[in-house]
Amino acid sequence: MATSSSGARDNSFKIVLLGEGAVGKTSLVLRYVENKFNDKHITTLQASFLNKKLNIHGKRVNLAIWDTAGQERFHALGPIYYRDSNGAILVYDITDEDSFQKVKSWVKELRKMLGSDIALCIAGNKIDLEKDRHVPAEEAESYAKSVGAKHFHTSAKLDKGIEELFLDLSKRMLEKAGEVEQKANGTNRSTSARRNVVIVDDEPEQKSRGCCS
Amino acid sequence: MDLYDEDLSENKFFRSLADKFPNLFDVATCNRCTICVPCVGSLLGFKFSKENIDSHVLVPVEEKPCCFVTVNGKELTIQSNVVTRGNGFTLTDPIPVLFEETFFNANDESYMVLCIAQPLDGATAVGDSQSKDSVLNSFTDYTTFLWGETGGEKNKKLVDQAIGSFIGRLHHLERESLTKHIDATSDLFTKAMQIVLKNRHLKKPAFQDSALMENVKIAVEAYVLHCVYKPLFAGICSCLAAHDEQLNKITRNLHELQLRDVGVRLEFCRNIPRARKELGYLMSYSTPLGKLNCLKRAVRSLMQPVQRANQTGNPLALTTDDLLPMLIFLVVKMEMPNWWANLTYMTSFHFAKSSNHDEYGFYLACLEAALEHVGAGQMEALMDGVETAQACFFSQ
Ligand SMILES: Nc1nc2c(ncn2[C@@H]2O[C@H](COP(=O)(O)OP(=O)(O)OP(=O)(O)O)[C@@H](O)[C@H]2O)c(=O)[nH]1
Ligand SMILES: [Mg+2]
Numbered sequence: 001m002a003t004s005s006s007g008a009r010d011n012s013f014k015i016v017l018l019g020e021g022a023v024g025k026t027s028l029v030l031r032y033v034e035n036k037f038n039d040k041h042i043t044t045l046q047a048s049f050l051n052k053k054l055n056i057h058g059k060r061v062n063l064a065i066w067d068t069a070g071q072e073r074f075h076a077l078g079p080i081y082y083r084d085s086n087g088a089i090l091v092y093d094i095t096d097e098d099s100f101q102k103v104k105s106w107v108k109e110l111r112k113m114l115g116s117d118i119a120l121c122i123a124g125n126k127i128d129l130e131k132d133r134h135v136p137a138e139e140a141e142s143y144a145k146s147v148g149a150k151h152f153h154t155s156a157k158l159d160k161g162i163e164e165l166f167l168d169l170s171k172r173m174l175e176k177a178g179e180v181e182q183k184a185n186g187t188n189r190s191t192s193a194r195r196n197v198v199i200v201d202d203e204p205e206q207k208s209r210g211c212c213s
Numbered sequence: 214m215d216l217y218d219e220d221l222s223e224n225k226f227f228r229s230l231a232d233k234f235p236n237l238f239d240v241a242t243c244n245r246c247t248i249c250v251p252c253v254g255s256l257l258g259f260k261f262s263k264e265n266i267d268s269h270v271l272v273p274v275e276e277k278p279c280c281f282v283t284v285n286g287k288e289l290t291i292q293s294n295v296v297t298r299g300n301g302f303t304l305t306d307p308i309p310v311l312f313e314e315t316f317f318n319a320n321d322e323s324y325m326v327l328c329i330a331q332p333l334d335g336a337t338a339v340g341d342s343q344s345k346d347s348v349l350n351s352f353t354d355y356t357t358f359l360w361g362e363t364g365g366e367k368n369k370k371l372v373d374q375a376i377g378s379f380i381g382r383l384h385h386l387e388r389e390s391l392t393k394h395i396d397a398t399s400d401l402f403t404k405a406m407q408i409v410l411k412n413r414h415l416k417k418p419a420f421q422d423s424a425l426m427e428n429v430k431i432a433v434e435a436y437v438l439h440c441v442y443k444p445l446f447a448g449i450c451s452c453l454a455a456h457d458e459q460l461n462k463i464t465r466n467l468h469e470l471q472l473r474d475v476g477v478r479l480e481f482c483r484n485i486p487r488a489r490k491e492l493g494y495l496m497s498y499s500t501p502l503g504k505l506n507c508l509k510r511a512v513r514s515l516m517q518p519v520q521r522a523n524q525t526g527n528p529l530a531l532t533t534d535d536l537l538p539m540l541i542f543l544v545v546k547m548e549m550p551n552w553w554a555n556l557t558y559m560t561s562f563h564f565a566k567s568s569n570h571d572e573y574g575f576y577l578a579c580l581e582a583a584l585e586h587v588g589a590g591q592m593e594a595l596m597d598g599v600e601t602a603q604a605c606f607f608s609q
Contacts, residue, residue, distance in 0.1 A: 012571060014574075026532050046516055046531055047530040047531055047532045048575070049572060051571070053313070053314040053315065055222060058222055060222075067533045069537050070532075070534055073591070074537060074586070076589070077582040077586060080578050080581050080582045081578055167321060
């Protein structure tokens with residue numbers, strides 16, 4: 001049950017992680033939400049669904065981070081996981097050229113299915129293995145640029161670039177949410193993908209106001 | 214769902230630190246200190262002095278993971294979401310951490326803010342440690358909450374009338390599209406909400422307090438959907454009959470399926486029986502939220518801590534690749550004749566979504582993925598994917 005008030009400034013965003021097996025998706029998320037105040041040795045780490053609360057200069061953001069199945073046999077189930085997401089992080093391993101090609105095919109699929117509603121980040125992971133790099137940094141960066149994604153160099157092992165990645169993605173999701181809101185106001189409430197039940201308060205001093213999120 | 218939340222940037226303690234002690238605030242945030250903020254309900258009688266506020270700004274002690282020292286030199290540890298006060302503090306009873314939120318300084322570097330149940334220092338009165346909320350659990354709770362106040366009787370009659378005419382119309386919807394069922398039910402829910410919010414006792418406060426509004430919505434949904442469950446669910450079942458029949462045909466042929474065939478990791482095998490038992494109660498719930506919580510309990514029991522074979526010290530992470538095979542196994546073995554109808558009821562007939570619905574959304578996606586996978590006849594491919602759990606001790 002809900003506790004206390006959570007104002008209109010709250011934004012809930014869903015982020016999916018996509019990429020080939022063993023590129024480090026799970027490691028990145030676990031590193032990001034790592035709870036420094038909890039004893040890690042007692043419990044199973046829930047790595048499939050994670051929440052993180054951010055407060056970006058007064059704007060509250062609630063991230064729901066979904067780990068997707070990496071095994072090839074589950075590939076067809078992708079859409080069930082990524083639909084309705086506000087952001088996606090496409091991960092490849094800088095030592096593995098194939099994993100970068102896989103990122104390209106994910107980008108194509110996401111753009112086809114979700115259009116430009118979704119904010120994209122590409123993470124070149126395992127930069128601690130720079131000496132074995134097989135994906136040139138410039139190539140990855142210019143590809144990212146060409147598809148309207150932001151590129152980050154990360155290492156889950158050394159905790160490099162991860163916070164920047166999530167912060168940048170969160171800011172861009174906030175921007176997109178702002179645009180949508182403006183458009184909706186302009187056209188007097190546009191249709192939203194998610195089902196909303198709107199309760200209209202008929203008292204004059206309070207303008208009509210949706211109470212559902 | 215049951216977690217405490219508040220907007221810390223509106224919290225009086227946080228505001229006081231930021232506005233009245235800007236120097237301390239700057240130093241704390243530039244150095245990425247951890248800040249403890251007592252929850253809003255615990256601040257009654259708190260003295261907003263520099264000294265008391267200093268006690269809430271923490272610097273980590275190097276080489277000692279969970280240890281901190283405050284900027285005025287007091288020592289404490291934070292472990293398993295509990296603050297334990299040490300040298301320098303007068304009181305020593307443990308204080309729970311309610312939640313943590315990551316803030317960013319002017320350079321976009323993060324610092325951690327912990328919302329704690331009561332002040333570490335400077336509390337003069339023992340305040341309410343957490344704002345109290347009515348927790349609604351049973352059908353009786355819902356009815357008392359909705360109809361207990363004056364005027365409740367009249368509103369109940371109006372809602373019951375709406376329910377009656379909805380059930381009357383359902384017969385004409387039978388065999389018709391799912392969308393029509395959803396729209397009709399959504400209309401009924403909206404109508405019931407409008408009736409309930411006519412009540413003077415609820416209307417004003419509910420529009421001012423979003424938590425109360427969420428509770429009203431949950432109560433209305435529970436009441437309404439419980440009343441219409443039998444005929445409505447029968448209608449949903451007939452809309453999804455083709456889907457369910459196809460799934461059932463496949464699962465009937467998979468009677469011999471073993472955990473190792475699906476690739477369930479050995480470490481998680483022994484959690485299966487409990488999850489199976491939990492999920493077995495699914496049909497005994499009549500509301501979407503009741504079923505959702507049942508699903509949540511089942512998935513949570515799959516995530517129970519398991520002893521790691523080799524004690525490497527690394528925590529065992531349960532990923533989506535671990536969760537899916539277990540759910541697939543349960544879907545095959547449970548002999549539930551209407552999985553798709555149940556899933557649809559939880560996804561499309563739950564109108565009173567709370568602000569933290571995401572977790573349910575994830576469990577629903579996993580169940581849907583499992584149904585889809587089994588229904589698409591992926592089982593042969595699935596049996597090829599076995600590398601683990603050869604020696605799984607779980608026996609049917
Ligand atoms: N050197 C190095 N190894 C890493 C890094 N990130 C992950 N790994 C290792 O890469 C392997 C795979 O990591 P996971 O996080 O399980 O990868 P994943 O993408 O979740 O894999 P699937 O769930 O199978 O799709 C593990 O052995 C990790 O320890 C990194 O930044 N540097
Ligand atoms: Mg993984």
